[in-house]
Amino acid sequence: MTAYKSDFLNVLAERGFIHQVSEPDALDQIARSKTITAYIGFDCTAASLHIGSLLPIMMLHWLQRTGHQPIALMGGGTTRVGDPSGKDESRRILTDEMIGENLKGIRAIFDKFLKFEGAGGNALMANNADWLNSLNYIDFLRDVGRHFSVNRMLSFDSVKMRLERQQELSFMILQAYDFVELNKRTGCVLQMGGSDQWGNIVSGIDLGRRMSNAQLFALTAPLITTSSGAKMGKTAAGAVWLNADLVSPYDYWQYWRNTEDGDVARFLKLFTVLPLDEIGRLAALQGSEINEAKKVLATEATAMVHGRAAADAAADTSRRTFEEGTHAENLPTVEISGAELANIGVLTAFVRAGLVSSTGEARRQIKGGGLKVNDATVTDEKMVLTAAALTADGIIKLSLGKKRHVLLKPA
RNA sequence: GGGAGAGUGUCCCGAGUGGCAAAGGGGGCGGACUGUAAAUCCGCUGCUUAUGGCUUCGUAGGUUCGAGUCCUACCUCUCCCA
Numbered sequence: 301m302t303a304y305k306s307d308f309l310n311v312l313a314e315r316g317f318i319h320q321v322s323e324p325d326a327l328d329q330i331a332r333s334k335t336i337t338a339y340i341g342f343d344c345t346a347a348s349l350h351i352g353s354l355l356p357i358m359m360l361h362w363l364q365r366t367g368h369q370p371i372a373l374m375g376g377g378t379t380r381v382g383d384p385s386g387k388d389e390s391r392r393i394l395t396d397e398m399i400g401e402n403l404k405g406i407r408a409i410f411d412k413f414l415k416f417e418g419a420g421g422n423a424l425m426a427n428n429a430d431w432l433n434s435l436n437y438i439d440f441l442r443d444v445g446r447h448f449s450v451n452r453m454l455s456f457d458s459v460k461m462r463l464e465r466q467q468e469l470s471f472m473i474l475q476a477y478d479f480v481e482l483n484k485r486t487g488c489v490l491q492m493g494g495s496d497q498w499g500n501i502v503s504g505i506d507l508g509r510r511m512s513n514a515q516l517f518a519l520t521a522p523l524i525t526t527s528s529g530a531k532m533g534k535t536a537a538g539a540v541w542l543n544a545d546l547v548s549p550y551d552y553w554q555y556w557r558n559t560e561d562g563d564v565a566r567f568l569k570l571f572t573v574l575p576l577d578e579i580g581r582l583a584a585l586q587g588s589e590i591n592e593a594k595k596v597l598a599t600e601a602t603a604m605v606h607g608r609a610a611a612d613a614a615a616d617t618s619r620r621t622f623e624e625g626t627h628a629e630n631l632p633t634v635e636i637s638g639a640e641l642a643n644i645g646v647l648t649a650f651v652r653a654g655l656v657s658s659t660g661e662a663r664r665q666i667k668g669g670g671l672k673v674n675d676a677t678v679t680d681e682k683m684v685l686t687a688a689a690l691t692a693d694g695i696i697k698l699s700l701g702k703k704r705h706v707l708l709k710p711a
Numbered sequence: 712g713g714g715a716g717a718g719u720g721u722c723c724c725g726a727g728u729g730g731c732a733a734a735g736g737g738g739g740c741g742g743a744c745u746g747u748a749a750a751u752c753c754g755c756u757g758c759u760u761a762u763g764g765c766u767u768c769g770u771a772g773g774u775u776c777g778a779g780u781c782c783u784a785c786c787u788c789u790c791c792c793a
Contacts, residue, residue: 554747561748588746622747661740664755670741701741 306331308366312519314576315569317359319495319522322505327490327517331368338363338490338519339371339426339482341475341497344402348543349409351555354571355521359492361413361573364423371424371488372410373478374403377432403427409542412605424486428478444477447510472500479504483514490517524570542605548632549606553614554703556598564593572600621705631697635711646673646683653698653706665700672699 304310304324308331312318321327330336340356342349349357360370376399407425415421479501482488491501501518508514540555541547547555559567565583568574574582574596582593595615602611617630634653636644644652647659650671656662663681665671671678673689674697687710689696696708 558747561746564748588748590748591746594746594748618747656740658758659760660758661756665741668741668754670755703747 304328306366308336308363308368311362311366312359315362316566317355317362317521317570319520320498320518321520322502322518326515327519330489335368336490337369337371337486337488338492339373339479339488340492341373341375341428341478342406343375344399344406348405348541348546350542351540354542355524356493357410357413358570359519359521360423364414364421365573369422369424369486370414371426371482371486372414373482374406374425374427374429376403376427376429377474399429405543409605412607426482426486428474428481431481432474432477440477444473444480444507444511447507448473472503475500476503476507479516480508480511480514483508483516484512489515490519492519492521495520495523544606544610549602549610550614550617550630550632552606553598553602553611553618556601557594557618558703559594559597561590564590564597568593568597568600572597572604574600631705631707633695633707633709635709638710641708641710642686644685646671646678646685647681649673649685649696649708650698650700653708655698655700655704655706670701673697675699 304313306328309318309321309324309328338360340360342353342356360372363370410416410423410425411419414423416423416425479488479491491497491504493501498518498520501520505516505518508516540552542552556567556571565579568579568582569576572579582596585593598618599611599615602614606614613630621631636652646666647662650656650662650665651659655671656665662671666678666681669677673683673685674691685696685708690710691697694710697705698708699705
């Protein structure tokens with residue numbers, strides 16, 4: 301179905317990663333004849349990345365697999381400015397120490413997907429703070445700013461420029477500059493990103509042509525939503541993070557296990573590295589058999605992030621919990637002191653386990669019959685847990701609904 | 712610079728013009744049905760030490776027994792004219 305000649309573009313196209321490409325033929329040609337270097341920018345406002353970032357990460361993964369060089373660019377410099385595109389809240393400005401901490405957490409994730417230099421690969425991790433922090437404002441205006449004409453700037457937004465707009469504009473210029481700088485430093489010729497990044501990437505291409513007569517390319521991925529139209533990876537409860545200390549491998553596995561039928565094939569292509577014919581076989585499963593495909597999806601996707609062993613353990617725990625009804629000791633566990641356990645109200649216990657966010661919510665869930673202690677529905681909100689509630693294994697199993705379980709263990 | 716309008720339950724949208732913990736959606740969570748799916752139906756969706764107490768309608772003051780609602784100032788956003 302695709303006419304690409306290079307492995308790289310072929311794989312991305314077949315698996316559904318491509319939304320737009322600038323000058324596809326020229327890029328295809330280059331990717332076939334030599335190793336190209338490409339980058340994707342990541343924001344480091346948090347200590348982890350969530351599922352929303354998974355798609356770009358997979359693009360870098362395939363880039364490396366098909367023989368090219370990926371660069372993960374951390375926005376250490378731009379984060380110091382704060383991102384003006386989000387509304388008020390995300391505009392917080394972080395200190396250098398916080399950014400440094402975040403970078404460490406994020407780096408750990410990339411290590412699972414890319415082989416960096418020193419670990420037998422050629423992937424690079426760059427930080428735009430390296431060049432942005434030392435920029436001289438006057439020089440920058442002279443060398444870079446002049447390429448952004450007033451006309452062009454006006455075409456982006458309203459005539460009236462508020463302070464805020466100026467910051468937003470600067471942000472765009474800085475992102476464009478990143479591309480040019482990376483091109484100069486590493487020979488990087490391709491920037492990838494989500495479809496919302498198209499404008500910024502193209503600005504970078506433009507700037508590259510003006511400043512150093514470089515031929516640069518853009519490739520964007522489609523915005524991934526579930527079949528029901530929801531954005532991925534964000535629930536009211538919180539984002540689905542990739543770091544194990546924020547979202548356990550078990551919960552991560554469960555997230556994928558609960559994928560809607562209509563998304564299974566697409567997600568297998570995007571978020572696992574299974575061969576396409578294998579995916580085709582799984583996608584052909586009908587009715588309840590598609591659950592087998594979901595399990596494969598969950599295990600493979602979890603293995604990418606948390607490793608094969610953790611994925612298998614999560615699959616095993618799930619099987620025992622859901623299919624055999626026994627409780628496996630691998631469920632998420634919350635430790636609680638013996639003194640506290642001696643006399644704790646159910647409401648508090650569920651809050652401590654993190655299954656509900658307040659005692660008020662616990663109360664409501666009890667009214668709706670949604671809470672269970674050791675598989676027995678809680679009917680009395682004044683119920684008190686004591687050591688007598690411990691099962692033979694010395695734990696108490698708390699459940700919210702049918703799917704979410706936490707073990708309470710005396711410390 | 713001049714003119715018009717808007718900011719509501721800390722997920723989003725959005726009614727509300729003196730009695731309000733505040734209509735209605737979406738989303739989310741729980742229940743039923745299923746296949747740990749979707750669709751559908753039902754319940755819930757400020758906090759709490761709970762027949763009570765406390766905190767919420769951009770921010771700060773004011774009027775009033777009582778303010779999301781009226782008055783004043785300020786902040787932010789959108790649109791129109793320069």
